[in-house]
Amino acid sequence: MITCHRGDYMSSDTISINVRLTPENNRVIGVFKEYFGLSSKEEAINKFIEKNAEEVLERPFSEKFLRETKEMFEKMKNKKPITFEELDKY
DSSP states (O other), rough: OOEOOTTTOOOOOOEEEOOOOHHHHHHHHHHHHTTTSSHHHHHHHHHHHHHOOOOOOOOOOOOHHHHHHHHHHHHHSSSSSHHHHHHTTT
16 A cells, blocks of 8 residues: 655655555565665665666557557547547447
């Protein structure tokens, strides 16, 4: 479970979250923290995200996703506006 909130004491570009980790994930963050010489698990989680963000954010779309999106737009050409129910079929 993750809960998120913005506190008045925080800058506008940060959030505060409470995270429940499995014992295994807690150990991974602890090892990561020690490996990089960080002072807290908060720093370790931020560092972990920074190191992996590019891989996640820059991942190309799958061929299946691109094909289905192209098919959806081709079917929509010269048609009446599509409803959300029709869109959900794709």
